[in-house]
Amino acid sequence: MSAPMTRRTTFLAAALLIGSLAPAGAQEKAPNPVALPAEATQRETAVTADATLAYNARVEAVPLYDPKGEKVAEVVVTSYLLDRTDAKTRPITYAFNGGPGAASAFLNFGAIGPKRMPFGTEGTTPSDLPHLIDNAETWLGFTDLVFVDPVGTGYSRAVGNNDPKDFWGVESDVDTLSRVVAKHLALRNRLMSPVYLVGESYGGFRVPRIARQLQARDGVGVRGLIAISPVLDFAIRDGEGSSPVPWVSALPSLAASARARKGLVERADLADVEAYATGAFLADLMKGPRDAEAVDRLSARVAELTGLDRAFVKRLGGRVDIQTFARELRRDEGKVGSLYDANVTAFDPFPSSARARWEDPVLDGALAPLTRAAVDFYARDLGFRVDRRYELLASDVNRGWKWGSGQSLPESTSALREALALDPKLKVLVAHGTTDLVTPYMESRIVLDQLPAFGDPERVKLTVYPGGHMFYTRDGSRAALLKDAKALYGAE
Structure with a gap:
């Protein structure tokens, strides 16, 4: 991959970190790809802390x-x-990942989901075998689950002469x-079901x-929205200069x-940092780099909070970008941190x-x-064999993404306000990890603090857990x- 980018562009271009795998004999590019297989189903069970769940797994093309x-598309x-x-x-829940370009x-x-593959923690390597285990924390106990792969991700694609x-x-x-959501509800006779949406990152x-x-x-x-490690307003992260x-x-x-x-680290452990960031730190930043005393003050405090060398932080004017931090935090060990969780490390190749x-x-x-794991699950467990590449993270989708016209950066806060105002029964959970550098939880706090109460301030909750972007x-x-x-669904 290319060198790590700024905090804003790292999120927008996450799918440049592309991974894909095709079954044996598959072509990488097919000018006229064959049709997808018919839907496939399989009866499975999963053991959770509360019960053994019997369920039907199904994959299909809408x-x-x-x-x-x-x-035009499948x-x-x-x-x-x-x-x-x-x-x-x-209840039925439709789930989306991000990228853009992620399955x-x-x-x-x-x-x-009912099956889980341990990944994303210290020690995870590309050669780890893709072993799926029962997910004791699956949501299947209180809602049916539908995972959606947008066009260009997973096996979803445009068809005919249509341009993806x-x-x-x-x-x-x-x-x-x-x-897709509306059509799937109708096709599966689920229009009477309470509908929930969950999305991670750009999802x-x-x-x-x-x-x-x-x-x-x-x-x-x-009925409910769950946003995991989201960006709700891209304008908040713009203009670092x-x-x-x-x-x-x-x-x-x-x-x-x-x-x-x-x-x-829990959010409660960061109360002093939040207070400083929105108080004295903000005040000194507003004074600008020409105020030497302000730069001295904030550099000393930022160095103390981040564990970085004070002289180094002062050279940065007290403004430490995420890729610099991820490299410097463990540099004495020859390691670099992840932008998605700074305490998951690898050796610095250069x-x-x-x-x-x-x-x-x-x-x-x-x-x-x-x-x-995904390819094996579809092919071996469900018998859904596809003679084309499985796109877990599609770089062409990310590079080709159209962010809109005009001068304003995209945001979804307006849609959130409108949805909440129109439906007093709608509830929202926004969840973040404390050590996520790509989508810091304070961004969502800034957005959510500006929402009206809409009759009940408890309808919208921000939760912060130990861990990074994929804290789960x-x-x-x-x-x-x-x-x-469970509390959001009323399933406690």
Whole structure:
């Protein structure tokens, strides 16, 4: 991969860290790919802390058509349906990952699906065997689950002469995915089911917009939204050269990463950092670099909080960017940290280079085993064999993404406000990890603190757990997320 980018562009271009694997004999590129197989199902069980769950796993392609009735795309969805007689009225949750360009395998096999592959922690390597185990923290006990792979990810694709790039953009993506949800509900006779949406990373940006689109156009109300490590407003992270806000929002996560070297860090452990970041730190940043006393003050405090050398921090003007921090925090050990969780490390491949260049220990470390696990699950467990590449992280989707026109950066806060205002029953959970440098939790705090109460301030909750961007790879944090999700669904 290329050298780590800024905090803003790292998130936007995460799919440049591409991983894919095709079954034996598959072609890398097929000019006219064969049709996807028919839907496949398999009855499975999973053991949780509360019960042994019997369920049906199903993979299918949801076809999309243009106004002329011609098929334009096939969107692959993977469903887990608990064996129950009241399935029509049971909650159903649609899950999306991010990127843009990521398939849903991260949430499926890492967080909430009935099977889980341990990954993303210290010691994860590309050669780890992709062994799936029962997920004791699956959400299947209180909701059926549907994992959606947008066009260009997983096995989903445009068909015929349709250009896949037509689906790669902020607006077209929401339009497509809301259609998939509405159509799947109708096809599977689930229109009477309470509907929930969960999204990770860019998927967390998606879900408020999808919910609003479903309300306004598709005639589907959404009962709850769960955004995991999201960016809700890209403008907050923009303008690091002149705006103090990106530095304010990043500092608590930098401090958490430094403190986590001694043990787990909860949000309560960061109260002093949040107070400093939004108080004296912000005030000194506003004074600018020409105020030597302000620079001295903030450099000394930032060095203390981050564990970095004070003189080094002062050379940066007290403004420590995430890739510099991830390299410097463990540099004395010859290691670099992950931007997704700074305390998951790998050896620096170019320790003498002035320019930081390394593969991300979390994302790249998990890429191969997670891709192998997904391909094996579809082919061997479900019998859904596809003679084409499985795109876990599709760089062409990410590079081709259309972020919109005009001068404003994209945001989903307006859609969230509108959805909450229209439906007083809608509840929202925004979840972050303390040591995530890519989407720091303070960004979401800034956004959510500006929302009106809409009758009940408890309808929107921000939760922060030990861990990084994929904090659910940690057993305790995954269990805590399960508990908070149960509360949202009313399933405690």
